[in-house]
Amino acid sequence: MSASAKLVRILREYPIAISCALIIIVGAASIFMRSGRNMELEVKETDLSLRIRTMDQNVINANGLKTDLEAMEAHVEQLEGRLFDRDQRAININFFYDLEDRLDVRLLNINQVPAEYPLYAAKGPRALKLHSTITYNISLNGSFQRIVEFLNELTRVEPLIRVTDINMTRGDDRAAGGGGLDARISLIVLAEK
Amino acid sequence: MSRGKKEIQPHWRPNFVDPAELPDIKVIRTGFIINFIAVTLALVVTFWLIQREYQARALSQTIATMEQQIALAKAVDSENLALSRDFRKVAEHIIEVGKFLEVPIEPHDFFVSLSKIKPDDLLFRSISLGEEVFKVGNKNQLGYRISISGDAKNLTVLDDFKNTLESGELLNLDGFSLDIREALQGRDAETGIFPYQLSIQLIPGDKKPEGKGGA
Numbered sequence: 001m002s003a004s005a006k007l008v009r010i011l012r013e014y015p016i017a018i019s020c021a022l023i024i025i026v027g028a029a030s031i032f033m034r035s036g037r038n039m040e041l042e043v044k045e046t047d048l049s050l051r052i053r054t055m056d057q058n059v060i061n062a063n064g065l066k067t068d069l070e071a072m073e074a075h076v077e078q079l080e081g082r083l084f085d086r087d088q089r090a091i092n093i094n095f096f097y098d099l100e101d102r103l104d105v106r107l108l109n110i111n112q113v114p115a116e117y118p119l120y121a122a123k124g125p126r127a128l129k130l131h132s133t134i135t136y137n138i139s140l141n142g143s144f145q146r147i148v149e150f151l152n153e154l155t156r157v158e159p160l161i162r163v164t165d166i167n168m169t170r171g172d173d174r175a176a177g178g179g180g181l182d183a184r185i186s187l188i189v190l191a192e193k
Numbered sequence: 194m195s196r197g198k199k200e201i202q203p204h205w206r207p208n209f210v211d212p213a214e215l216p217d218i219k220v221i222r223t224g225f226i227i228n229f230i231a232v233t234l235a236l237v238v239t240f241w242l243i244q245r246e247y248q249a250r251a252l253s254q255t256i257a258t259m260e261q262q263i264a265l266a267k268a269v270d271s272e273n274l275a276l277s278r279d280f281r282k283v284a285e286h287i288i289e290v291g292k293f294l295e296v297p298i299e300p301h302d303f304f305v306s307l308s309k310i311k312p313d314d315l316l317f318r319s320i321s322l323g324e325e326v327f328k329v330g331n332k333n334q335l336g337y338r339i340s341i342s343g344d345a346k347n348l349t350v351l352d353d354f355k356n357t358l359e360s361g362e363l364l365n366l367d368g369f370s371l372d373i374r375e376a377l378q379g380r381d382a383e384t385g386i387f388p389y390q391l392s393i394q395l396i397p398g399d400k401k402p403e404g405k406g407g408a
Contacts, residue, residue, distance in 0.1 A: 020231035027238035
């Protein structure tokens with residue numbers, strides 16, 4: 001019996017099995033061909049689901065944000081008003097002289113340093129992006145209590161000031177029976193960029 | 194041919210049985226088994242295909258619904274994101290001001306506290322407090338150098354003061370290691386006082402520097 005005759009005989013003998021085999025082949029091919037599409041849809045569904053979750057979270061996070069933003073903007077505006085203007089040298093220096101009488105200390109010298117304080121300058125450990133700093137070297141004379149009060153006052157005044165260095169020594173008048181101290185103070189003031 | 198020499202024929206006859214034409218007499222016929230397996234597999238594949246198609250259709254519908262939902266919420270979301278962006282931008286100002294003002298030692302507090310722990314028999318001639326940037330690992334961090342010089346009526350007072358500084362809260366700050374070095378000059382023969390100098394370093398980091406000691 002030839003091979004073709006054998007095949008014809010098998011086809012005639014198992015028509016149902018042959019039909020099923022064809023269905024299996026076509027079905028498996030379809031599953032294989034469309035598996036990529038299903039994966040694509042699953043990925044897209046996950047992405048969209050994530051996006052919706054993010055949007056929902058954004059809604060929760062934004063609850064009351066507008067009010068907070070307005071309050072913050074007002075606060076920042078008030079802070080910006082407290083900054084020194086580098087160009088207004090006389091006004092800046094006079095600010096310190098105004099403290100003199102009020103705090104009963106004698107300001108001997110005030111020197112505005114042109115360079116920025118290295119800590120806050122560009123590439124410094126605490127580099128500032130939105131502000132700059134002005135350094136002042138102040139020599140003053142007064143009692144220990146008055147000098148400490150002067151330092152305390154610097155933290156309470158409108159401009160944002162920080163004392164970076166201070167050296168207090170007994171003044172010359174101490175030898176003559178006076179109670180004064182000579183102080184050299186370096187301070188930095190937050191200024192407009 | 195004689196009767197004795199009679200030809201003996203073998204017991205042979207041709208086999209005309211055609212097995213293909215014979216009925217299958219097994220308990221379960223081969224044709225049934227093959228068909229059963231083929232039909233089962235075809236059903237499994239068909240079910241699998243239908244299930245996947247149904248899943249794809251359901252996913253497509255879900256995606257369409259989600260896209261619609263996103264399209265509706267997009268305007269509100271953009272507004273929220275813009276608000277958040279503005280908030281971050283404004284907050285940067287406040288963060289920077291905080292960064293500027295953030296210091297571990299406030300000079301006026303330091304001097305007030307120092308004056309409170311100063312023994313009566315110890316005189317200060319000069320006090321200095323200064324910031325200094327120390328390199329810790331790869332980072333530059335803020336530290337302090339403090340120098341106190343004056344006269345001590347006796348060495349016990351100076352030791353007590355030094356111990357107070359070492360163990361007290363004033364100079365024991367979180368994230369800083371403390372190094373106190375003492376230098377003594379010769380005793381004044383007339384007054385009996387000891388001129389001294391304390392050099393103090395507050396170094397960022399928890400490790401204590403070596404070589405701590407007096408003169």
